[in-house]
Amino acid sequence: MEFKSGLWQHPGMINFRTLADGHPDLAHSPLLRGALLTLQYTRTHGSIGLTKNMAFKRVFVHWAVENFDWPGKTSEEMFRYNKVINEYEFPPLEILHFLLISLRLGRHFKGEFRLTKRGTELAQAPALLFAELIPYFLLRMDHSSYARFEGRPFGTWDVWINVINVEADFGTTEAALFKNFYGEPEDWHTAGWREMAAFSSCVLRPLEWAGFLIETREDALGKQACHVFKTPLWRSALHLDSDDILRPMPVH
Template sequence: MYGIRTLHADDPVLDSSPLVRALDFLAAKFDEFPNGIPLTKSLAFKRDLVAEAIAEIQWPDWTEQQIYHGYMRIKVADEQHFEPFWRLHQHLLDLRLVRHYKGKLLLSKTGKTLFANRFARFDRLAQYVLFEDPHRLFMRQEHGVFGSWDVWLNVMDIETTHGATGKHITDTFYGVEDEPNEFDPRTSRLHSSVLEPLIYCGLLDENRDSGRKLVERVYSKTQLWQSYLQLDEKPAMLRVVH
């Protein structure tokens, strides 16, 4: 079983979540532009706001260095270059927390209520990203990612306590393959549909120091994971004293 705990809006554990920081950034912009955040003609965030968001949010793997000096060097970033921020824009629209009106982004009535509380806005977006996003649901069904959030969360609650590679997590869920594959498609599918949403919300940390391949990356549950998720009680681990 799994559940969600309610946290105080000013709980510092929320600070570690890139999703929280992105929502904080937008909340400040809605305060700055009470009549709506100005958008481009194509209804995307303007470049100056995107540049400010990249610098302020410091989303892991989407920093100034990685966006402007990555595989495709660019001088100016549009919204789509900052993919998690673009996704957040879409999620807010899907949930009808915001709307486009006369070239601006405005909070809906529900959005205003939600954005007034730091935890409430994170909680709604996190549950949508994890459990409701139709894109992720389709990916899991289309790619045959078997399992449930009950199983994924409770197993990873144990396996990622001290860090686990993508290969270890994949093998734990789906068994060890006879011939090891450094580009295991099972890991790729699990990452895009299960691990990535957890990273997006700040519940799971992804470390690439041991390698950039998905099977090599090391995943660890964060303090927010332990504070926000209510999971099955685990048996006490025995300590062996030599």
């Protein structure tokens, strides 16, 4: 695992609200769900076997693919083309493995992944796990380190999140958000597709994996449009400077 951590960009004024363990909006976070499942699996089985390269062995990787319910990566689709899947072929699990070790919720010991005392405690405390996992993942990871492109978009999380807070309040598109930040209406069909890819991989995808955004894709007039919506978890968990200028939610 060659991911990078450290304060990639100054987080600015992004405050995470404290939620209760039973808060229903926590269910919107794929990363939290995967972390809970991994911690609980390890607690139940005692450990997870590791390969010589310190990756999770395939038996657990297959279990994770089948149980994580990861957006855009159903088990049927993944096993359709690969009967055998390694950790690096399921990026969410590879990143989650890195995060659990970095946060000292798990450790490698004699060829096995085992829980620390803190990891055992948080396996049954979703809100506390969310509070440790998500800010670290979102604000401290260098998301370009696991993207396909080395380039990272210009900007800070403070600006990105506060602008998206307003622009995506009733839904928007990936291209419209890109234009808001960078002024050029780039998309996957223009010469600026690499810049668009960097923005998508390093900003929108981490927000989706954290559980704050939902992205839906559809083909229209020969082009693929990506629509972006805030999840209920965004409103529950984030307290932002731009909240004051949001329009009231429509009542039906």
